[in-house]
Structures are given as structure tokens and as C-alpha cells.
Amino acid sequence: MTADSVTQPQAKPAILTVDDDPGVSRAVARDLRRRYGKDHRIVRAESGADALDALKEMKLRGDDVAVLLADHRMPEMDGIQFLEKAMDVYPTARRVLLTAYADTDAAITAINVVDLDYYLLKPWDPPEEKFYPVIDVQLEEWANADHREVSQAKMVGHRWSARSSEVRDFLARNQVPYVSYLSDEVEGERLLAAAGVDDTKLPVVITADGEVLIEPTDSELAAKVGLSTAPAEDFYDIVVIGAGPAGLGAAVYGASEGLRTVLVERTATGGQAGQSSRIENYLGFPDGVSGAQLTERARRQALKFGAEMITTRDVVAVEVNGSARTVRFADGGTVDAHTVILATGVSYRQLDAPGLDELAGRGVFYGSALSEAPGCAGQDVYIVGGANSAGQAAVYFSRYARTVNMLVRGPSLELSMSYYLIQQLAGIGNINIRTNTEIVCGHGDEHLEGLTLRNNVSGEEEKVLTGLLFCFIGAAPRTEWLDGAAVRDKRGFVVAGPDLVVNGKRPAGWTLDRDPYHLETSIPGVFVAGDVRADSVKRVASAVGEGAMAVTLVHRYLEKR
Numbered sequence: 001m002t003a004d005s006v007t008q009p010q011a012k013p014a015i016l017t018v019d020d021d022p023g024v025s026r027a028v029a030r031d032l033r034r035r036y037g038k039d040h041r042i043v044r045a046e047s048g049a050d051a052l053d054a055l056k057e058m059k060l061r062g063d064d065v066a067v068l069l070a071d072h073r074m075p076e077m078d079g080i081q082f083l084e085k086a087m088d089v090y091p092t093a094r095r096v097l098l099t100a101y102a103d104t105d106a107a108i109t110a111i112n113v114v115d116l117d118y119y120l121l122k123p124w125d126p127p128e129e130k131f132y133p134v135i136d137v138q139l140e141e142w143a144n145a146d147h148r149e150v151s152q153a154k155m156v157g158h159r160w161s162a163r164s165s166e167v168r169d170f171l172a173r174n175q176v177p178y179v180s181y182l183s184d185e186v187e188g189e190r191l192l193a194a195a196g197v198d199d200t201k202l203p204v205v206i207t208a209d210g211e212v213l214i215e216p217t218d219s220e221l222a223a224k225v226g227l228s229t230a231p232a233e234d235f236y237d238i239v240v241i242g243a244g245p246a247g248l249g250a251a252v253y254g255a256s257e258g259l260r261t262v263l264v265e266r267t268a269t270g271g272q273a274g275q276s277s278r279i280e281n282y283l284g285f286p287d288g289v290s291g292a293q294l295t296e297r298a299r300r301q302a303l304k305f306g307a308e309m310i311t312t313r314d315v316v317a318v319e320v321n322g323s324a325r326t327v328r329f330a331d332g333g334t335v336d337a338h339t340v341i342l343a344t345g346v347s348y349r350q351l352d353a354p355g356l357d358e359l360a361g362r363g364v365f366y367g368s369a370l371s372e373a374p375g376c377a378g379q380d381v382y383i384v385g386g387a388n389s390a391g392q393a394a395v396y397f398s399r400y401a402r403t404v405n406m407l408v409r410g411p412s413l414e415l416s417m418s419y420y421l422i423q424q425l426a427g428i429g430n431i432n433i434r435t436n437t438e439i440v441c442g443h444g445d446e447h448l449e450g451l452t453l454r455n456n457v458s459g460e461e462e463k464v465l466t467g468l469l470f471c472f473i474g475a476a477p478r479t480e481w482l483d484g485a486a487v488r489d490k491r492g493f494v495v496a497g498p499d500l501v502v503n504g505k506r507p508a509g510w511t512l513d514r515d516p517y518h519l520e521t522s523i524p525g526v527f528v529a530g531d532v533r534a535d536s537v538k539r540v541a542s543a544v545g546e547g548a549m550a551v552t553l554v555h556r557y558l559e560k561r
């Protein structure tokens with residue numbers, strides 16, 4: 001098989017011709033190229049099997065195929081058999097059979113078998129009269145239909161698989177363009193067949209370059225979709241841990257002030273803010289801004305100033321090595337720096353009602369999981385929580401779902417949610433707010449099917465049917481890995497600055513002849529910013545502000561060491 005240019009994804013649409021006679025094959029390709037080569041790729045094969053391989057390769061890359069032109073009499077796989085198989089890969093490509101006069105009957109039969117668009121009698125000279133008018137019509141018909149292949153990454157997963165949902169979320173939050181298919185929908189089946197994978201090993205991700213990743217880990221995905229996963233240098237001025245607003249703020253200010261800065265993130269840039277459907281109270285955005293937009297801009301801004309960013313690296317320790325601070329990753333790798341800024345934020349607490357644990361990612365989601373929104377269409381969705389994050393999610397999901405039901409433990413939203421959001425919720429017809437309500441348990445085997453709710457004043461219980469529950473309760477810092485290294489409060493938030501000096505005594509192990517600076521932790525040269533700091537204000541603006549302030553303190557630390 002020869003393929004003229006099977007190199008560029010999202011290239012020109014292809015016309016594929018297959019003929020076992022090399023002379024005829026070359027002649028067809030030559031005539032096609034002469035007339036259509038400028039706007040189309042001409043792909044030539046000399047057997048049905050080779051042509052199918054070429055089609056599968058193009059399918060995985062998301063290339064368009066406009067016309068399939070197959071010779072009828074070929075050994076092993078004849079033209080009709082080839083077109084029948086090709087239909088499974090490119091059902092909307094126009095199908096033309098090249099046939100001798102003696103085979104006209106077979107060609108007519110093929111009209112039914114493979115829904116043939118045209119049969120062309122050999123010889124086709126002169127092409128201007130007998131060939132091009134036929135192909136012109138096929139190309140025009142193809143162009144008028146809506147059949148474009150998707151040249152971005154494609155994911156095939158199960159509807160109710162926790163890992164499929166995680167991968168969708170990972171791609172979305174890292175701003176990787178992708179299209180998601182279910183394994184039991186037609187296009188999903190086609191992609192799995194083209195990749196030669198069955199549906200027992202899902203999710204499958206097909207990168208924009210056509211590479212097939214079966215059940216990929218986050219770090220495999222990151223590496224294949226072009227995200228950095230390893231630091232380029234051995235030593236930096238600052239390692240920032242966590243790429244939420246605080247970490248992004250620190251990266252922008254650090255890099256813009258000439259400090260060699262690397263930002264290390266476990267999952268995806270943006271942190272909690274990246275999951276927010278609409279932030280209405282961040283300074284400078286009177287019409288609101290989606291968290292993804294805001295944090296994507298911050299990411300580009302940090303990169304512009306020269307900060308380095310690495311994802312899918314989980315930090316598990318910060319160690320003191322003389323004047324250097326060593327940051328250790330879960331996989332054993334390390335990176336060293338003069339200073340560290342901890343900006344690891346908080347994560348949502350798991351609901352501990354029976355039956356919900358097993359269904360996490362299979363109908364029960366923690367945080368917004370905005371990528372699940374299309375799956376809410378026509379559904380009755382439940383949201384637990386009474387803070388702004390829950391309110392925003394309700395507004396967002398109300399655009400997709402039949403009803404959105406907010407379960408609030410307290411008697412009203414007034415104590416926990418901003419006024420503007422309460423007003424907004426009141427104006428949306430398909431949002432119901434159920435105060436004094438708690439979840440007793442979840443129901444469902446493979447995926448969530450229902451919930452038992454209890455009114456905590458009357459004690460009355462009720463079972464409701466739902467397949468989707470989003471939880472926004474009790475955010476907690478996940479800082480166990482700092483045990484014994486940095487002082488934390490009872491709930492795990494990192495204590496900093498003046499709060500470390502108790503009754504005039506500096507924290508244990510503090511070696512410097514000065515008190516800790518404002519955002520400095522009990523490890524000199526290690527600072528903390530944002531939600532993870534004890535007594536912090538849980539807001540985007542304050543996190544960004546603390547990130548910037550931490551950089552100022554890094555300067556002071558570096559000057560006065």
C-alpha cells in the first residue's frame with residue numbers, strides 16, 4: 001500500500017483507491033491526483049486488507065475520508081467485500097465500484113449490499129468525460145452531508161465507570177480537546193473496532209495523533225497529550241505545590257519577578273476554581289467568568305513569564321537538605337529549590353451515608369464534575385451542600401437536567417451562601433431547595449439508582465429515584481504527608497507566621513534567629529498560601545493574593561538568609 005500523505009492529522013479529506021493491478025492502481029491515483037490533489041489526499045492501496053489498514057489508521061487520527069474507489073475483481077477480498085468492511089469504519093464515505101462491463105450484474109447487486117453510490121466502467125478514458133464528472137458528484141454529495149471526523153482526542157468509556165469519568169474529567173480540566181463516546185454507541189463501537197480493542201478494557205483514549213491508549217493512567221495520558229510531567233531543571237528558586245489559584249498566583253508573580261519557578265500539580269491546573277462553572281465575585285469580571293477560563297488564562301500567563309508546569313506529580317514530602325528544600329514525588333522522584341510554596345488547597349469530604357462509597361464515580365461525584373453535565377439531560381439531579389460551590393453547580397446543571405434538587409442540612413441557605421446566588425437560584429424554575437434534609441443512604445448496584453432522604457426536623461423519610469448525585473460538603477485539606485514536618489492545626493490546615501509563636505515560643509525545630517514571616521510555615525523557607533492555610537478565607541481572590549504575597553516573602557527570605 002502506498003499512502004501519499006498519511007502524516008498530518010486533520011489533513012485534507014482523503015480519496016482512497018484500491019486495485020490489485022499495480023498499473024491500474026497507479027493510473028487511477030494519477031488521474032485523481034491531477035484533478036483533486038490540491039484539496040484532497042489521494043491514498044492508494046493494492047489489496048483490500050491494506051486499504052482497510054489505511055482506513056483504520058486514518059480513523060484513529062480523525063482524518064476525513066470522502067470517497068472510496070474499489071476495483072471489483074480482486075483476489076482474497078473483492079471490491080464489494082472491501083466496501084462492506086470499509087462501511088464499518090467510514091460509513092459516510094461515498095462508495096464507488098470500478099468494474100468491467102462483464103461484471104455489471106455484480107455491481108448492480110452491490111447497490112443493495114453495500115449501498116453503492118456509483119459503479120464506474122473500465123476503461124474510464126478520457127477522465128474528463130467518464131471519470132471526473134462521477135467523482136465530482138460524489139465529492140459534492142459528501143461535502144453536503146454532516147460527517148466530519150473529529151481530529152481531537154477521542155475517549156471511549158462505559159457510562160457507569162468511575163475511571164471513565166475520571167479520565168473525562170482529567171482531559172477536560174487540563175483543557176485537552178476531546179470527544180467522549182460510550183462503548184455501546186455506534187461510533188464508540190467503530191472506534192474500538194478500528195483500535196482492535198474490545199470493551200472489557202475501558203476506557204480507551206485515542207490521541208489526536210491516532211495513538212491508542214488502553215486504560216491509561218493520568219501520567220501516561222499527560223505525557224501523550226503533551227503535558228509536561230517532569231521538571232526540566234534540577235534546581236529552582238521556588239517549587240510551588242498545587243496549581244489552583246494560589247499556586248498559579250505564586251507562579252505568575254514568581255516567574256515575572258525573575259525567580260526560577262516550577263509549579264507541580266497532582267491532577268489538573270485550576271484546582272477547585274477550575275471546577276467552578278461561574279465565578280461571579282472575582283475582581284475585574286463584572287459578568288462573571290468560568291473557573292476554567294480564569295485559570296487557563298492564569299496558566300498561560302505563568303508560562304509566558306517563564307514558569308515551568310508539571311502535572312500528574314503527587315507531592316508526598318518536603319525535606320530540609322542544608323539550605324536546599326527537597327520536594328519528593330509519590331513515584332520517588334525529587335526536585336530541589338531554595339524555597340517551597342505549599343498551595344495544595346482542600347478537597348471535598350466523602351459523604352459517609354451507607355451505599356455511597358461504592359458508587360463514587362458511578363453516579364456519585366465529589367465536586368462539580370462539570371464534564372458530567374451532558375449526561376444530566378432530562379434527569380433529576382441531586383446536589384448536597386449549602387455553600388456557594390453547591391449553588392453554582394445547581395445553576396449550571398439546571399441548564400441540562402429536568403430538575404435539580406439541592407439537599408441542605410440546615411434550615412436555610414442564608415448562613416452559607418452569597419446573597420446574589422440565593423437570588424439566582426430562586427429565579428430558576430427547575431431548581432428545588434430542600435432544607436433540613438440529609439441523605440440516609442444510597443441505592444444501586446452498578447450505579448446510583450436512588451437515595452433515601454430524611455427530614456431532620458420531622459424525621460420523615462422518603463425514597464427518591466436518581467442516577468446523579470453531586471456532593472459539595474465539608475472541604476478538608478489533604479496534608480497527612482506533612483505529618484511531623486510542618487505544624488498543622490487539628491483539622492490538618494497548615495499553620496503559618498505569627499500563629500506559630502505560642503506564648504513567645506517559636507515552633508519546635510525552628511533554627512533561625514527571627515520569627516517566621518507571615519506565610520512562612522514551621523519549616524524555614526517553606527511558605528503556605530490559599531485554602532490549605534489555617535484560618536484562610538476560602539475565596540479565589542484571597543488565594544491569588546496569598547500566592548503573590550508568598551513570593552514577596554520568598555524574596556525577603558532569599559535576601560536575608
Ligand SMILES: Cc1cc2nc3c(=O)[nH]c(=O)nc-3n(C[C@H](O)[C@H](O)[C@H](O)COP(=O)(O)OP(=O)(O)OC[C@H]3O[C@@H](n4cnc5c(N)ncnc54)[C@H](O)[C@@H]3O)c2cc1C
Pocket residue numbers: 241242243244245246247264265266267268269270271272273274275276277278279280281282313314315316343344345346347367368388389390392478529530531532537538539540541543
Ligand atoms: C465548585 C466551586 C465553586 C467555587 N466558587 C467560588 C466563587 O465563585 N468565588 C470564590 O471566590 N471562590 C469560589 N470557590 C472557592 C475557590 O475556588 C477556592 O477558595 C480556591 O480555589 C482555593 O485556591 P487554592 O489554590 O488555595 O486551592 P485549590 O483550588 O484547592 O487548588 C489546590 C491544588 O493543589 C493540588 N494538590 C493538592 N495536593 C497536592 C499534592 N500533594 N501534590 C500536588 N498537587 C496537589 C490540587 O490537585 C489542586 O489542583 C469555589 C470552589 C468550588 C469547588
